[in-house]
Amino acid sequence: MRGEGPFVREAEVGDAAAIAALQVRSWQAAYRGIVPDAVLDHLTEDAWRQRWIDQLTGAGRDGVHRLVSSDAVDGPARAVAACGPALVPSVALTAQLYVLYADPPSWGRGHGGALLRRVHELLAADGHAGALLWVAAANDRSIGFYEHHGWARDGETQREEVAGATFDEARMVRDLADWRPPS
Template sequence: MSTVIRRAEPADAEAIAAVHVRSWQAAYPGLMPQAYLDGLTPATRLPVWNRLLGESSPRRTEVLVAETDGAVAGFASLGPGRDEDVDPASVGEVSAIYLMPEVWGAGIGGRLMAAALDSLAAAGYEQAILWVVDGNSRARRFYERGGWRPDGAVQRDESDGFPLTEVRYRRELHR
């Protein structure tokens, strides 16, 4: 399997929307209502990705894709920290990292995360944060293997119409 990590382009929006939906449907059964997961479609996510990737001015959010054998297998989005209790000049955030379920465990997620962290460090950030659904033990193990640790912040997200408890993780960045 040949994998390339690169900056996402507007033409990647449809593939990113598909990864987004497939990964949620595989990762979140039992953590989100099944009816919600069953109702997700790439078409509902596509407008967001078209807008984000089509912005002509410098983007606040950078999106990287992992392309495996010519197809987008995962993506990560990153930028300045968005939380009120962090300094967005020194704390960057990995706001999303998702892979097609069929490539879970193949090392692609680790390479994608390393590229995201390198990009944040190159942009001058000293630390990085991310939020993870509290019950997502697979993701939490992945982050912890990569040096991430819970920093004590917890939030309740009801933006999709149901409650989710999320835990914030943090790690130092090295230039």
């Protein structure tokens, strides 16, 4: 079956190369001015590809969902998300969106929103009442995207080191107890 996307499905090991490529491009576009250019300019797909292969072939943690969005049912990944139990849970926040990256040419085409709706659905179905995510505090585009989808900053911050770069992150939270799929 072919048609207009975005289509959301579970990620497969065959998606690892496309995920790695879109993740590098996403970082290079979204983190410019937040992360030093030297770090962004030297990101390679190889390291990310191996991480995704390991994630998609390993047993992993229970309750972790790895998803991709594509333009066609069997099309290449245009965006990726991973979610599951919170790494540091609290009574109210038992779930976490670990990553959500979209290929810059796909920004504004609905892939991120389609993934986020599926994330909300899966986490709610898994019995989580509240979720958290961490976003670069200076990434206004991402913060606005999450706010549009019902997430809110709660004032918590942390310093994060990823790919040789250190930056501030803001925590965003979302209630899942009353989440219902859009009609």
